[in-house]
Amino acid sequence: MNKDLILREKLALQRTILANQTTLLAFLRTSMYFLVAGISLNNLTTVEYGLVIETIFIGISVILIVIGLLNYFAHKKRIAKSYTHIGDYKIEYLDSK
Numbered sequence: 817m818n819k820d821l822i823l824r825e826k827l828a829l830q831r832t833i834l835a836n837q838t839t840l841l842a843f844l845r846t847s848m849y850f851l852v853a854g855i856s857l858n859n860l861t862t863v864e865y866g867l868v869i870e871t872i873f874i875g876i877s878v879i880l881i882v883i884g885l886l887n888y889f890a891h892k893k894r895i896a897k898s899y900t901h902i903g904d905y906k907i908e909y910l911d912s913k
Contacts, residue, residue, distance in 0.1 A: 843884025851874060854877060
């Protein structure tokens with residue numbers, strides 16, 4: 817078994833884990849933007865339907881964070897399944913020494 821192949825696969829999985837975390841943080845950031853926009857809308861402006869727009873922004877914020885969390889945990893489960901395939905090579909590599 818090629819040791820470089822095992823290392824390359826582990827590093828690829830680490831990059832995938834970090835990308836998954838980055839995506840979650842991006843969803844969280846966008847959700848927070850909508851939340852702040854919704855909360856501050858009535859305080860900063862006098863829009864006729866301010867309460868409706870505020871509710872829509874806060875609703876979008878909640879939807880985004882739920883989608884982000886569902887996406888994160890779904891991909892985390894897939895990544896964990898991918899990691900078990902690397903473990904199959906460990907036995908062959910250790911036996912060849």
